Amino acid sequence: MSSHVESLGSAQRAWDPRILEPVEELTDAEEPPPAIEMIRSAAMRPVLFRPKWFWPAVGVLSALLALGFAAWVVQLRTGLGSAGYSDQAFWAIYEANLVTFIGVSYGGAVVSAILRITKTTWRAPLTRIAEATALVTLPIGMLFIIPHLGSSWKLWELIWPPYWNLSSPILWDFFAVSTYLLATCVFFYLPLVADLAIGAERLAQGASSPGRKLLYRAYRLLAGRYDGSLSQRRLLAGAIGLVAIMVIPMAVSVHSVLSFAFASSSRPGYLETIFPVYFVVAALYSGVALVVVVVAAARRLFHLEAFIERRHLVRLGFIMVALGAAYLYLTFTEYLVDSYSNTTGNAAWVYQTILGRYWMPFWFYFVAGGVVPILVFMFRRTRTATGVVTAATLVLAAMWVKRLVIVIPPATEPLVRSPFGPTGALGLGWGTYHFTWVSISITVAMAAAIPLLLLIVFRLVPILPVAEMEELAAAAERAAAPTAAAAAVPVARLHAGNGAPVGAADHAGNGAPVGAADHAEVPRGDGDA
Amino acid sequence: MSADEQEQDETDRAPIPSAHQQPVTVTTGKHVSRRRFLGAAASGVGLAAVGSVSGALISRSARSQAAPARKATGSAVTGSSATHQWAMVIDLRNCNGCKLCTTACQRYHYLHQDQTWIHVFTMQSASGEPYFMPRPCMMCEDPPCVPVCPVSANFRTDEGLVLVTQQRCVGTRICMNACPYQARYFNWSAPVPAPRQPFPQEPAWPVPQVEGTVGKCVSCAAMLPSGRIPECASYCPMGVIYMGDLESDVAVNGIGNSVTLSKFLTENTAVRFKTTFGTHPRVWYITGHGQTLDMDKEVA
Numbered sequence: 001m002s003s004h005v006e007s008l009g010s011a012q013r014a015w016d017p018r019i020l021e022p023v024e025e026l027t028d029a030e031e032p033p034p035a036i037e038m039i040r041s042a043a044m045r046p047v048l049f050r051p052k053w054f055w056p057a058v059g060v061l062s063a064l065l066a067l068g069f070a071a072w073v074v075q076l077r078t079g080l081g082s083a084g085y086s087d088q089a090f091w092a093i094y095e096a097n098l099v100t101f102i103g104v105s106y107g108g109a110v111v112s113a114i115l116r117i118t119k120t121t122w123r124a125p126l127t128r129i130a131e132a133t134a135l136v137t138l139p140i141g142m143l144f145i146i147p148h149l150g151s152s153w154k155l156w157e158l159i160w161p162p163y164w165n166l167s168s169p170i171l172w173d174f175f176a177v178s179t180y181l182l183a184t185c186v187f188f189y190l191p192l193v194a195d196l197a198i199g200a201e202r203l204a205q206g207a208s209s210p211g212r213k214l215l216y217r218a219y220r221l222l223a224g225r226y227d228g229s230l231s232q233r234r235l236l237a238g239a240i241g242l243v244a245i246m247v248i249p250m251a252v253s254v255h256s257v258l259s260f261a262f263a264s265s266s267r268p269g270y271l272e273t274i275f276p277v278y279f280v281v282a283a284l285y286s287g288v289a290l291v292v293v294v295v296a297a298a299r300r301l302f303h304l305e306a307f308i309e310r311r312h313l314v315r316l317g318f319i320m321v322a323l324g325a326a327y328l329y330l331t332f333t334e335y336l337v338d339s340y341s342n343t344t345g346n347a348a349w350v351y352q353t354i355l356g357r358y359w360m361p362f363w364f365y366f367v368a369g370g371v372v373p374i375l376v377f378m379f380r381r382t383r384t385a386t387g388v389v390t391a392a393t394l395v396l397a398a399m400w401v402k403r404l405v406i407v408i409p410p411a412t413e414p415l416v417r418s419p420f421g422p423t424g425a426l427g428l429g430w431g432t433y434h435f436t437w438v439s440i441s442i443t444v445a446m447a448a449a450i451p452l453l454l455l456i457v458f459r460l461v462p463i464l465p466v467a468e469m470e471e472l473a474a475a476a477e478r479a480a481a482p483t484a485a486a487a488a489v490p491v492a493r494l495h496a497g498n499g500a501p502v503g504a505a506d507h508a509g510n511g512a513p514v515g516a517a518d519h520a521e522v523p524r525g526d527g528d529a
Numbered sequence: 530m531s532a533d534e535q536e537q538d539e540t541d542r543a544p545i546p547s548a549h550q551q552p553v554t555v556t557t558g559k560h561v562s563r564r565r566f567l568g569a570a571a572s573g574v575g576l577a578a579v580g581s582v583s584g585a586l587i588s589r590s591a592r593s594q595a596a597p598a599r600k601a602t603g604s605a606v607t608g609s610s611a612t613h614q615w616a617m618v619i620d621l622r623n624c625n626g627c628k629l630c631t632t633a634c635q636r637y638h639y640l641h642q643d644q645t646w647i648h649v650f651t652m653q654s655a656s657g658e659p660y661f662m663p664r665p666c667m668m669c670e671d672p673p674c675v676p677v678c679p680v681s682a683n684f685r686t687d688e689g690l691v692l693v694t695q696q697r698c699v700g701t702r703i704c705m706n707a708c709p710y711q712a713r714y715f716n717w718s719a720p721v722p723a724p725r726q727p728f729p730q731e732p733a734w735p736v737p738q739v740e741g742t743v744g745k746c747v748s749c750a751a752m753l754p755s756g757r758i759p760e761c762a763s764y765c766p767m768g769v770i771y772m773g774d775l776e777s778d779v780a781v782n783g784i785g786n787s788v789t790l791s792k793f794l795t796e797n798t799a800v801r802f803k804t805t806f807g808t809h810p811r812v813w814y815i816t817g818h819g820q821t822l823d824m825d826k827e828v829a
């Protein structure tokens with residue numbers, strides 16, 4: 001396993017402070033960029049060749065989805081009580097899910113928008129995967145509004161202006177999330193235009209089946225009149241840059257406003273001025289964690305090891321850990337300050353969360369979502385692809401649990417109490433939220449929808465941002481051989497490499513095991529990650 | 530930080546009826562209530578002049594419903610032109626915790642057992658003695674439950690009742706989050722079946738309840754115009770619950786006592802619950818067993 005040495009090497013580089021700076025020459029020029037033909041065939045391979053496991057995977061995930069649907073029908077028939085809610089636990093799992101699932105869509109915004117704006121070149125092979133993750137998770141998160149509402153059949157009232165109450169944070173949520181969804185779609189589409197044009201060519205070359213013809217037509221339609229000319233590419237790059245800048249404040253606004261829905265009350269634990277920041281950082285943190293997991297899975301399943309290397313995972317991991325530390329700090333601040341407040345409500349809430357009835361989920365977050373990721377990154381031995389992916393998976397679980405810890409304790413806290421008596425006797429005890437098979441099934445189904453939709457997306461569009469990677473490859477080439485600069489530019493043009501047969505160029509690159517495109521089930525090199 | 534700690538403003542209080550030696554003339558004296566101030570702002574100065582954030586955020590429906598209540602020509606007591614301003618007085622000295630009020634309410638409105646629109650809390654006094662505290666909806670003058678509703682299902686009538694349009698309610702439950710008194714109850718399952726009613730289901734007569742929507746005490750709004758007091762008040766054997774009208778300054782309980790509301794409140798040093806939240810409840814409590822209910826210690 002040569003990978004061990006490699007991973008150590010990447011880990012050493014990872015400590016280099018330069019990695020977070022947008023200096024492409026310093027970071028990426030070290031490794032020869034993959035040849036263009038290789039990028040193209042690897043990006044289109046999931047589209048052109050169906051992996052053997054595709055239908056079984058879709059079957060299992062769809063079965064989970066069907067279970068969730070059945071649970072939802074039961075909930076519609078019997079009422080929200082079947083999901084474990086009560087008057088003293090009026091918000092619980094669906095609200096936590098709403099926050100979690102919309103939150104993980106932030107990974108796309110960070111990895112794609114922020115790294116794009118900062119011109120971080122190593123992001124290139126990851127952007128499509130990150131954007132697709134955002135595109136898929138955001139609508140799933142929004143869908144949680146449906147089981148969340150007591151009368152979901154009246155959902156239309158939220159889009160019916162005469163009923164709007166503009167002072168309601170829920171309505172702001174609705175506007176913010178819808179706008180963000182639109183932006184996410186645009187942000188997914190714009191970088192795709194050039195790739196669709198390239199992909200259409202690929203589709204035209206291969207054997208023609210009805211499905212492929214349809215896909216070809218869709219590609220052509222969506223690619224518009226893109227032909228890869230310099231002016232078009234400039235225009236597109238400008239538009240992408242603009243949207244990347246716009247997506248960030250939109251993403252921030254979505255989670256801020258989402259937090260207002262909780263914070264716009266007098267309830268201890270919800271009335272927190274820290275909430276908007278707290279929610280945004282949590283979303284970024286869990287979002288990057290999801291991107292790490294999805295990138296690692298896609299790398300494995302679609303054999304992208306030549307493009308997505310361990311260093312990519314480790315670098316993403318660094319961003320994740322930085323956000324995790326920030327979130328740990330915010331958590332600490334929130335509970336610390338509140339525990340100093342001598343009001344019964346706040347003190348009781350802090351006590352019950354940390355040491356009382358909610359200690360288990362709270363400390364689970366603290367260990368799995370706060371401490372372990374930092375420890376994993378502290379030691380070179382664990383700072384490997386496997387370590388990063390393990391940490392990211394833990395973070396995803398921990399952040400979901402943390403959202404439950406944010407949502408449930410304040411909702412179950414008794415507000416009517418008498419301040420006297422030996423134990424501060426309560427007018428009313430704490431409420432309890434009971435998980436039921438209905439709420440769990442709906443949650444699991446929505447979680448299963450993420451890989452399901454991602455698989456479908458990756459079977460439909462190029463999994464790598466071909467044009468972007470080609471451009472960076474050309475830039476790297478220019479940097480390597482300044483005299484050949486003029487010749488290197490047209491490489492990124494659409495018709496470059498037109499005549500090359502699909503699999504032929506695969507072995508041309510740096511010898512990475514990407515070849516044999518048609519046989520997706522052939523095991524590939526290293527066994528780590 | 531909790532609103533508990535907010536500093537209390539002397540003037541930030543709705544006046545109660547003129548039990549004082551001199552009548553409370555809200556517009557002339559230093560005693561400018563916030564409601565009156567808002568009224569002036571809404572009618573002339575413009576809402577932008579309102580310094581209070583919550584004032585600016587009063588929902589559309591609350592504004593439209595309460596707009597007549599803020600006419601400068603209204604009564605000196607509440608600034609409203611409505612004939613009634615409903616209020617409740619709960620005399621904690623006599624409550625024995627029998628919960629007949631709760632069951633009467635549930636029977637009348639066809640509610641589930643856990644839908645305690647008037648909930649009798651068992652509390653502990655400073656000396657450790659238990660005492661009982663019935664809690665209906667406080668019919669807040671500045672109800673936090675109203676502005677948060679995305680579909681304007683909550684509103685406040687010009688007679689001072691906060692009601693829910695259950696046909697409109699989508700069930701976000703954000704009002705349950707906002708209410709500091711836990712006075713709102715959701716219909717988590719199918720409501721108790723009710724026989725055919727003489728009136729259609731409406732905010733003032735929410736029978737039967739609607740599944741997937743929020744419900745709460747309505748002060749038996751449908752019977753008030755005909756001079757009947759709410760079910761809880763009529764069924765209380767101890768005469769604890771008085772229904773009153775700030776305009777005509779009378780309050781009546783279920784065992785035939787009728788009092789001058791303002792005098793009754795002043796003489797018994799009535800207090801309101803959690804006034805630091807700025808909700809200005811229209812429910813007054815009379816304590817007498819050394820209770821401390823996180824209540825406003827002043828009468829007016």
Ligand code: SF4
Pocket residue numbers: 623624625626627628629630631649661663764765766767768769770
């Ligand atoms: S019926 Fe009267 S005495 Fe009985 S609990 Fe209700 S208020 Fe108290």
Ligand code: SF4
Pocket residue numbers: 665666667668669672673674675691707708709710711712713745808
């Ligand atoms: S007591 Fe609660 S439900 Fe009643 S008006 Fe006040 S905030 Fe609204």
